[in-house]
Amino acid sequence: MTLIKKKRSNHLRRRRRVRQKISGTGTRPRLTVFRSLKHIYVQLINDELGVTVAEASTLSPELKASLPNGGNIAAAESVGTLIAQKAKQEGIEVVVFDRGGHLYHGRIKALAEAARASGLKF
Helix, strand or coil, X not given: CCHHHHHHHHHHHHHHHHHHHCCCCCCCCXXXXXXXXXXXXXXXXXXXXXXXXXXXXXXXXXXXXXXXXXXXXXXXXXXXXXXXXXXXXXXXCECEEECCCCCCCCHHHHHHHHHHHCCCEC
């Protein structure tokens, strides 16, 4: 197995393992993260109803103009702050963090810490 296939396989295995253990509810939605090379996306999901409560990304109109690069740690921090503000508007203060199979490092860690600093609890 090539190195790239092995890394992808490990990522998918971590993703499945994490999703088996966590689920979002109406009072405590799941904060899920998707990371690409150029952008980072987060959603608050109520798994009981199967609906997205709030979303934010580096492509959001609030952030797009102010971010020259959407794929770095500074952009992830901005998205974390924005999702925390949107969660507060919806009356949500506590969430379950779904890192999407990614290691808690770099952009994922920066996003989580910025969301915590802005008032989200997880």
